[in-house]
Amino acid sequence: MLNQVYRLVSARQFESQTIDENLTSNEIIVRPTYLSICKADQRYFSGNRSQTVLKQKLPMALIHEAIGTVVFDPQNEFSVGETVAMIPNTPSHQSKIVKENYLSNNHFRSSGYDGFMQEYVFLRRDRVIKIPKEFEPNMAAFTEMISVGVQALTNLKETMDADQDIIGIWGDGNLGYIIASLAKSFFPNSKVLVFGRHQYKLDYFSFVDETYLVSDIPPELKVSHALECTGGTGSQIAVDQIINHIRPMGTIMLLGVSENPIEINTRLVLERGLTLRGSSRSSRGDFQSAIDILAKDCKTQDRLCNLIGETQKVSSIKEVVSFFEKDSASSWGKGVMRWAI
Numbered sequence: 001m002l003n004q005v006y007r008l009v010s011a012r013q014f015e016s017q018t019i020d021e022n023l024t025s026n027e028i029i030v031r032p033t034y035l036s037i038c039k040a041d042q043r044y045f046s047g048n049r050s051q052t053v054l055k056q057k058l059p060m061a062l063i064h065e066a067i068g069t070v071v072f073d074p075q076n077e078f079s080v081g082e083t084v085a086m087i088p089n090t091p092s093h094q095s096k097i098v099k100e101n102y103l104s105n106n107h108f109r110s111s112g113y114d115g116f117m118q119e120y121v122f123l124r125r126d127r128v129i130k131i132p133k134e135f136e137p138n139m140a141a142f143t144e145m146i147s148v149g150v151q152a153l154t155n156l157k158e159t160m161d162a163d164q165d166i167i168g169i170w171g172d173g174n175l176g177y178i179i180a181s182l183a184k185s186f187f188p189n190s191k192v193l194v195f196g197r198h199q200y201k202l203d204y205f206s207f208v209d210e211t212y213l214v215s216d217i218p219p220e221l222k223v224s225h226a227l228e229c230t231g232g233t234g235s236q237i238a239v240d241q242i243i244n245h246i247r248p249m250g251t252i253m254l255l256g257v258s259e260n261p262i263e264i265n266t267r268l269v270l271e272r273g274l275t276l277r278g279s280s281r282s283s284r285g286d287f288q289s290a291i292d293i294l295a296k297d298c299k300t301q302d303r304l305c306n307l308i309g310e311t312q313k314v315s316s317i318k319e320v321v322s323f324f325e326k327d328s329a330s331s332w333g334k335g336v337m338r339w340a341i
C-alpha cells in the first residue's frame, strides 16, 4: 500500500515522500489524529543538533507523542475507529534485566526512525494501546510524555532510600508539570516541592505543597530526593543546586537532555553519598500505568488538561511549519496538532 510520510529534510523543511508498505499479520494500521510536539522534535526542526547528528538522522518524520484511530487490524483485536496511543519505542528483543527503553538496538520513532507525521502508521500490535473514550484528545496526545513521568518516578522509587519526606522537582516546564502531577500517585505521604525560573509558570503548580524561584531558595531548605527536568544548559545549574539542597544519600533522577556534556561537582556527590540515575523514554508498561492512573483520577486528568498549550488543525506542510514556530514561541504548555493531512 502506498503511504505518504512527511519527513524533515533540513531545518524548517519538510517533504512529502511516498513509500510502499506491506502489512504483516502482527501489525495494524493507524490514522494519526492528534500529534503533540516534544522538545526533541523542536531541536530537529530548528536544526539545533550537531551537523553529524542531523546528517545521520534526517530525512525523518518527526513526532513521537500521538494518538490515532485504528483503520485496519488483520486480527480484529482492535475495532476500526478505536482510539489508541502509539508507542514510539520499538524494541527488537527482550531482556530480563534491561528495561525495553534502555535496550541498545531498539528503534525510537522521531529519533533516527520515522515518527508519526504520516498519512497512516503501520505498527506492531504491541506498540498500540487503547485510550479510554472520555480522555480529552489533546491531553491524550501527550500520553508518551506522561509515561516518561511514570518511568522516572518508578525508577526513583526503585533507587531511593527509606527517606521519602520531600521530593524536589527542578524545572517549571512541561516535564516538571507532568512529574509534579503524578508525584502523589507514587509518593502519597511525601511533600512535593517545585523549583523553577518563572513565577508565572510556577503559578500553574498550585496543587503541589510549595514552589520556589531558583533565585530565592532558603539556604537551609533540603529535599530527600530530586528530579531534574530542565535540560540544555539549565541542567548543569539545576544539578549543582540540587547537590547543594539534597540530604545525604539522596537520589537525583536526571531527565533533561543537554546537547553538550555538562559539569557535575563529583566531590560533593562523593562526600554526600548521592546516587545519580538517568531516566529516558518509557516502556509499554509505563504507557499502561499512565492510562490507569488517569482513568482512576479525574483530578490528575484535569490538571494535565491545563498543560494543553497551542492547538490547531493542520492541513498542509506549510501549516505544520507555522505550527512548530508558534509552539516554539509559546510561553506555556504542549503544542498539539489536529492532523488533517
Ligand SMILES: NC(=O)C1=CN([C@@H]2O[C@H](COP(=O)(O)OP(=O)(O)OC[C@H]3O[C@@H](n4cnc5c(N)ncnc54)[C@H](OP(=O)(O)O)[C@@H]3O)[C@@H](O)[C@H]2O)C=CC1
Pocket: 038, 039, 040, 145, 148, 170, 171, 172, 173, 174, 175, 176, 195, 196, 197, 198, 201, 214, 229, 230, 231, 232, 233, 234, 235, 237, 238, 254, 255, 256, 257, 258, 279, 280, 281, 282
Ligand atoms: N528523559 C526523557 O525521556 C525526556 C526528556 N525530555 C527533556 O526534558 C527537558 C525539559 O523538557 P520540557 O519540560 O518539555 O521543556 P520546558 O522548556 O517546557 O521546561 C524546562 C523548564 O525548566 C526551566 N529551567 C531552566 N533552567 C532551570 C534551572 N536551573 N532550574 C529550574 N528550572 C529551570 C526552563 O526555564 P527557561 O525556559 O527560562 O530556560 C523551563 O521553564 C528537555 O531537555 C527535554 O528534551 C523531555 C521528554 C522526555
Ligand SMILES: O=C(CO)[C@H](O)[C@H](O)COP(=O)(O)O
Pocket: 038, 039, 040, 064, 108, 110, 111, 112, 144, 145, 148, 257, 280, 281
Ligand atoms: O523526548 C524524549 C522521549 O520522549 C527523549 O528526550 C528523546 O527521545 C531524545 O531523543 P534525541 O536523542 O533524538 O534527542
Ligand SMILES: [Zn+2]
Pocket: 038, 039, 040, 064, 145
Ligand atoms: Zn519526547
